[in-house]
Amino acid sequence: MARKLIDIARILRSKNAGPLYVTFDIMFDTRKELEQVLSSDRVNQRVIADLYGVNPEDVSIIPYMVVNAFKITIPRNYISGDLQDDDIYGCQQHLKLANIVIP
Amino acid sequence: MKIIVLNGLLGYGYTEEALENAFLQNPDVIGVDAGSTDPGPYYLGSGTSFTDRNAVKRDLELALPRAVKNRIPFIIGTAGGAGAQEHVEWLCKIIDEIAVKEKLTYKFATIYSDVSTEYVLDKLKNGKLKAMGRLEATEQTINQSNKIVAQLSIEPVIAALDAGVDVVICGRLCDTAIYAAPAIRAGYDPGLAFHMAKIMECGSMCCEPLSASDVLMGEIEDTEFTLTPMNPIRRCTISRVAAHTMYEQVNPYYIYEPDGVIDLKNSWYEQLDERRVRVSGSVLQPAVQKTLKLEGTRLVGYRTISIAGINDHNTILHVDEMFLGVKEFIVKNLGDIAVEDYSINLRKYGVTDQDVENGCEGNIGIVIDVVGKTKEISAAVCAVARSRMLHYDYSGRKSTAGNLAFPYSPSDIKMSAVYAFSLYHLCEVDDTMECANIVYGGYCDGKKTD
Numbered sequence: 001m002a003r004k005l006i007d008i009a010r011i012l013r014s015k016n017a018g019p020l021y022v023t024f025d026i027m028f029d030t031r032k033e034l035e036q037v038l039s040s041d042r043v044n045q046r047v048i049a050d051l052y053g054v055n056p057e058d059v060s061i062i063p064y065m066v067v068n069a070f071k072i073t074i075p076r077n078y079i080s081g082d083l084q085d086d087d088i089y090g091c092q093q094h095l096k097l098a099n100i101v102i103p
Numbered sequence: 104m105k106i107i108v109l110n111g112l113l114g115y116g117y118t119e120e121a122l123e124n125a126f127l128q129n130p131d132v133i134g135v136d137a138g139s140t141d142p143g144p145y146y147l148g149s150g151t152s153f154t155d156r157n158a159v160k161r162d163l164e165l166a167l168p169r170a171v172k173n174r175i176p177f178i179i180g181t182a183g184g185a186g187a188q189e190h191v192e193w194l195c196k197i198i199d200e201i202a203v204k205e206k207l208t209y210k211f212a213t214i215y216s217d218v219s220t221e222y223v224l225d226k227l228k229n230g231k232l233k234a235m236g237r238l239e240a241t242e243q244t245i246n247q248s249n250k251i252v253a254q255l256s257i258e259p260v261i262a263a264l265d266a267g268v269d270v271v272i273c274g275r276l277c278d279t280a281i282y283a284a285p286a287i288r289a290g291y292d293p294g295l296a297f298h299m300a301k302i303m304e305c306g307s308m309c310c311e312p313l314s315a316s317d318v319l320m321g322e323i324e325d326t327e328f329t330l331t332p333m334n335p336i337r338r339c340t341i342s343r344v345a346a347h348t349m350y351e352q353v354n355p356y357y358i359y360e361p362d363g364v365i366d367l368k369n370s371w372y373e374q375l376d377e378r379r380v381r382v383s384g385s386v387l388q389p390a391v392q393k394t395l396k397l398e399g400t401r402l403v404g405y406r407t408i409s410i411a412g413i414n415d416h417n418t419i420l421h422v423d424e425m426f427l428g429v430k431e432f433i434v435k436n437l438g439d440i441a442v443e444d445y446s447i448n449l450r451k452y453g454v455t456d457q458d459v460e461n462g463c464e465g466n467i468g469i470v471i472d473v474v475g476k477t478k479e480i481s482a483a484v485c486a487v488a489r490s491r492m493l494h495y496d497y498s499g500r501k502s503t504a505g506n507l508a509f510p511y512s513p514s515d516i517k518m519s520a521v522y523a524f525s526l527y528h529l530c531e532v533d534d535t536m537e538c539a540n541i542v543y544g545g546y547c548d549g550k551k552t553d
């Protein structure tokens with residue numbers, strides 16, 4: 001049954017990794033859920049690049065098996081605190097990921 | 104070696120019971136981080152703190168006199184929120200009040216991390232300045248910088264401890280250096296020391312329930328370290344500890360520090376008992392070329408904002424059109440103000456245009472955000488934008504008395520100066536001490552000594 005990423009994940013968060021990058025942590029209760037999401041290929045560099053308006057080659061996606069998680073890091077479109085920035089801490093950037101549908 | 108972290112940030116508070124438990128452990132060092140770049144460039148730029156003075160004083164008043172009296176070294180990193188000279192002096196004044204009141208006797212080191220524009224220009228010229236992302240450093244942006252600090256690492260803290268001080272107040276410092284420095288100085292494995300420090304630097308964020316406002320202990324041994332929350336209501340879990348390892352990091356397996364890369368691929372997490380987690384296997388790969396991260400800010404201008412609500416759905420649908428009209432009006436009607444001397448930005452919060460078209464009930468909040476070269480330009484542009492937006496006559500308008508619901512009078516809020524990051528770069532150094540300036544001092548029965 002297809003579910004949204006937010007409904008599968010236990011933790012779905014974003015935060016600055018320094019003022020130039022935003023990093024997303026997506027954690028699951030089980031290894032099976034993590035593998036289901038990773039193997040679905042619905043969360044890849046191209047998808048993230050389109051969602052956030054960045055270049056695919058600038059998107060880093062790294063599984064972190066220790067806590068059944070994976071991490072996505074992208075450059076900020078606006079540096080923290082620049083005139084066009086609207087999220088200084090970068091902690092409300094995760095919602096675009098939340099609605100990705102995982103088959 | 105037992106190291107205590109008071110909390111995730113000086114001024115965030117902690118429970119007294121947890122502090123009491125920490126002292127019962129007979130710790131070797133107490134540390135606390137006092138700053139961050141997370142709140143944005145303003146605080147470094149303006150030389151002010153994002154934490155409240157009273158809250159900072161409270162956090163120090165409970166812990167510092169007792170540490171000093173028990174000869175437990177007390178290390179504070181990134182003083183005053185951003186670690187420039189003004190920030191360090193702000194914190195030193197607070198500590199001075201405590202030392203005088205409690206009639207304390209101790210020796211201290213103040214470590215300044217300010218860097219001159221000449222130093223950075225020289226690094227740029229010699230190709231020793233490396234961009235970390237899309238922020239470019241040029242001669243112009245360096246010259247425009249009003250503040251530049253280097254994120255120092257363990258070496259100046261170790262130098263201060265070697266000099267026999269009881270209290271270390273440091274300017275901009277890598278968060279990890281606070282806790283890694285004493286451990287590495289004592290001969291413990293740097294890989295373990297840095298990994299422990301990385302987890303500790305946020306206080307009890309690696310606990311269940313998590314909190315940045317509570318005390319945690321890290322105990323480092325030859326081949327492992329153990330984390331124990333000092334508040335009995337919390338417990339460290341493998342999941343929280345490992346999850347916190349990757350917090351605010353680009354890569355969960357490598358933590359980049361001035362001294363090298365902490366390799367966590369073979370880190371092993373073990374639940375020792377209900378409340379303690381033990382970690383082993385983390386390794387430091389020493390850097391061939393040592394680097395320090397430089398942070399700089401430049402003044403952008405002065406901000407004036409106006410906040411308003413819009414309830415009329417017809418108005419909501421026309422808000423972008425209104426704003427375009429407002430911008431044109433300003434150009435035509437404030438002819439003596441050059442377009443390049445201000446920027447105007449409309450922020451919309453609430454339902455989207457699509458929601459409204461779909462018949463969604465609801466309202467939006469808007470912020471008219473003006474940054475001008477001077478306070479006067481900023482205020483003038485915001486006043487015109489606000490009044491024009493209020494009365495803008497879009498086609499099909501029925502609510503001809505006004506478009507905006509202002510929650511406040513005055514409707515325009517004069518904010519402070521606006522700063523932007525001008526530097527966030529790695530700087531190759533021959534010696535990681537080259538940006539540190541250590542000044543020693545002391546107190547005897549609350550009186551300052553040389």
